[in-house]
Structures are given as C-alpha cells and as structure tokens.
Amino acid sequence: MRIPAAFEPAGKPPRPRGRFAMRFWSTRHARLLETSYAWFEHGLVRLAPLFARIGWARLETPVAFLERQVKGVLFDCRMCGQCILSSTGMSCPMNCPKNLRNGPCGGVRADGNCEVYADMPCVWVEAWNGSRFMRDGDRLGDVQPPIDHRLKGTSSWLRVAREKVATTGKRP
Numbered sequence: 001m002r003i004p005a006a007f008e009p010a011g012k013p014p015r016p017r018g019r020f021a022m023r024f025w026s027t028r029h030a031r032l033l034e035t036s037y038a039w040f041e042h043g044l045v046r047l048a049p050l051f052a053r054i055g056w057a058r059l060e061t062p063v064a065f066l067e068r069q070v071k072g073v074l075f076d077c078r079m080c081g082q083c084i085l086s087s088t089g090m091s092c093p094m095n096c097p098k099n100l101r102n103g104p105c106g107g108v109r110a111d112g113n114c115e116v117y118a119d120m121p122c123v124w125v126e127a128w129n130g131s132r133f134m135r136d137g138d139r140l141g142d143v144q145p146p147i148d149h150r151l152k153g154t155s156s157w158l159r160v161a162r163e164k165v166a167t168t169g170k171r172p
Helices: 017-028 030-046 048-054 056-075 123-131 137-141 156-168
Strands: none
Touching: 017 030, 017 056, 017 123, 030 048, 030 156, 048 056, 048 156, 056 156, 123 137
16 A cells, blocks of 8 residues: 655545646647637636626536636646636646645755655746746746635636626626
8 A cells, every 4th residue: 555645635646647748738838828818818808798697606617617627638727716827837836736826845856846746847847937938927926825725616717707807897
C-alpha cells in the first residue's frame, strides 16, 4: 500500500505524466488564450440580458458542466468557481497539491518540480512561464483573495458576466 505524500489527499494517486501535456500547451499559448477569452467574455457580457431573462440560477448547471469540460481539458481545471487563469499565465493554481493561490511554496525543487509530486512541474513555475507571453503578465504579482469554498463547482464564466454587467451599470 502506497502512503500519500504530506499534502496529498488519502486515496488520490499522483497524476499520470501525460496528463500535463495540455496544461503545458496552455501556458505556452497563453497570449492566444488570453485574447480568445477576452472575446468570449465580451460575448458573455453581451448575452447577459438573455441570461437574466432565462435565469442565472437555471443556467448554472449546464454552463458549469460546459465550463468543466472545456477548462478541464485545457487547464486541468478544478472548478473552484473563482478562476484566476488570466492572472496566472493560464496555469491553474488549484492544481498545486497545496492549493496555493499566491505563489509557490518554499519547496519548489531545483529542477522546477513540485515538492509533493517530484515528477510534476511546479504550477507556479509554469504560471511564470505563461505570464511572460501575456499582455497583462504582470498581474501574476497581484495578491489573490482567499478561496471561497462555497463556490466550488460553480461557473466562473457566469459570475464574471454578472460582475461585468453590474460594474458597467447596465441592468441585465
């Protein structure tokens, strides 16, 4: 029987090495994804009146499912509900075994790999690499608020659209 590492949840084996391939592609193409998401977000905000008419709560389940599929493939997304990919070089910090959202721990190995999973590159090393490709790459240094675990599994896409509409003063 294998004993889990210090911060590894019991019964959860390390991820297979091939699982990282798309995540690496996403950080290497962070600029493309940043631009694509800006267009996508603009579309979501424009559709906000329709979303409000249908009902934000009614849309939550199907949109969260779609978001989980898309972001799961591209970023190995954990659906925290508070996506900060645009601030972290398109590298999801929730992939860190310690769930660190504001930078690497003190245990990053000399080769840039994770302290917990020796064969996994540190999420924050990848975030740094990806942020260098982005227009807003300096946002990597922005301090992120603590995660609100009540939002786990909800759609950050819908949340962003609602927030953007609220801040522009337009009523959906």
